[in-house]
Amino acid sequence: MASEVASSSPNQEALREALSGANLQRSRRVRNGAASVAMVVAFLMAAIPLAIMGASVVSKGIGVVLTADWWTKPIPADVGRADLAGNEDLGNLGFGDAADTTDKSVDLGMQPAIVGTLLTVLGASALAIPIGVLGAVYLNEYGRQNRPARFIRFMTDVMVGVPSVVMGVFIYSIWVVARGTDGKSAFAAALALACLMLPIVVRSTEEMLRLVPNSLREASAALGTRRVGTTLRVVLPAALPGITSGALLAVARAAGETAPVVFTIGIVFSTNLSFTGQNTTLSAQIYSQIQNGGSLATSLAWGSAVTLVAMVISLTLAARAISRRLVNK
């Protein structure tokens, strides 16, 4: 017995050596290493541009954002022309230094766009979130796996893939064309963004409703509660954190959209608190200030970008925090 154990020990050593990878054919080892390096490189190819972009947005935009003017003053209407008159070379734009915008003759304000962004996003959320949540209630509580529910689920997935510019074209066609420039308003833009948000809200909410254990529904029904009561007082509250998190992500997505907003909202330079009448958003301002060109307009664009990114990222982080707390519970 003892001798047998002793004789197997060299074998074990050989086995251990074989498993350690030291004896691997060189080409196999090299290929394995190269693949691992490639994976890390792939990640860096995404992470490094993101870091550079983040750094330049913050460094070029933070200056104007940290002034009181930015939050309280109207948008200077003729920055483009004022700047071009000052011999700003258009070809120089790429390196136009956003820091040298200390021309204090113009107040660099962005209040109208900040208000407009909040207004449109609020309007879109008020339209899309209740309908989306109710739609998800239909899919998960009533329709389940029947034919219409499966069809709606499929079409919702398809609708998620419809480009945002098409939503803009749709609202432009159905709302703005008939009304002319009067049709352009925060409400029209909110309609376009609501179309964009609706399928996202439906799918994320349904996902969350599916996680609510059936025993809760059964317990509620056993107490004599109807479907409405069970849904409103048991199922939805149980899924609320998840629904909120999904809705916040949809809101963040809508806040950053430009394409469907630009031709449905028009343009203003002073704050408009109403859903009617033309308005503007941060994303639309970034685009139109790039079109204006010149260093003043450029710093307005970078400042709007910082404001917008801060809004979107805090919504995203809030959504993540909520869903993480959900997982920990």
Place this chain on the structure above:
Amino acid sequence: MSITLPTDVAESDPKSPMTDLSSPGRGARSDQGFKVLAVAAGATVLLVLLLIAIVTVQRAWPAFSELGGKYFFGTEWIPSEGKYGIVPLVFGTVVVSLIAIAVSVPMSIGIALFVTELAHRRIRGAVVTVIDLLAAVPSVVFGLWGFYQLLPRFQSFFTTISDAVSGIPVVSTIFGPSTGSAYMSAALILALMITPITTAVAREVFTTVPENDKAGALALGATRWEMIRGVVFPHSTGGLTGAVMLGLGRAMGETVAVALLIGARPNITANLFAVGETMPAQIFRNLSEADDLFRAALIGLGVCLFVITIVINVSARRLVAAIDKRTKGL
């Protein structure tokens, strides 16, 4: 005394004598009302899609009927001369999206493998955060950064390449002279923008690979890369095709960033470093001020985009669903 059920309940609904949920009354009416509301909300999705199709086609109809074949097959898009042939715009959209996909997909697969197979759990969290942030950045911010920071660098970079290959026949056509704004510039920024989407799908696909198969390959002495090639990839081909198509659908619809980097000239050319234009970018630039036939032609572009992305998405979903069924049903 024995417990007796109220007789009226038992009689009114013999199937469920314990509860009185289906008898008419305020509760039952609100129950029904809520159901109707939920069904209506669910149907809203269908209604909106239907309305998009009807209304946009209706508004685009003048362009479709007046121009007919000249619209769909015309190779010149010159609004000032009344020429609305969408081929150059379709060409631009397809070229930009395909380059973007070609760059983004290997990158996404790499990142997804890094997350699922290679990275330590703590690093994994950081990687996922970075990708989430990349997904959160609005498209117009990519455009702003690309316009001011990348275009000048792209110009010198493209010029270097184009000079280097100037003697070689085909290559010198593909990598020709450049002014910075180009198909390639738009495609590269687009690649970065769609990476989070394709990465997310690829990750999902890779996590469905059975642990047993992977462990088996490793136990047979395969290196990690051999295990990935022999087990993970064969198991994922269908799902990855779906990821590619979803990314493609997304890339074709991207508007602002492309509009800022591509240069705004409809242009059928083999030179990837040349100025071009895509369908969404053209709509975006002009729809606000367009009138009559031009407006109809632009809305028509929206219709085409709608149809193309729906076809891509439906086939991608079908594909993924079919694969799903196969892998789950074994």
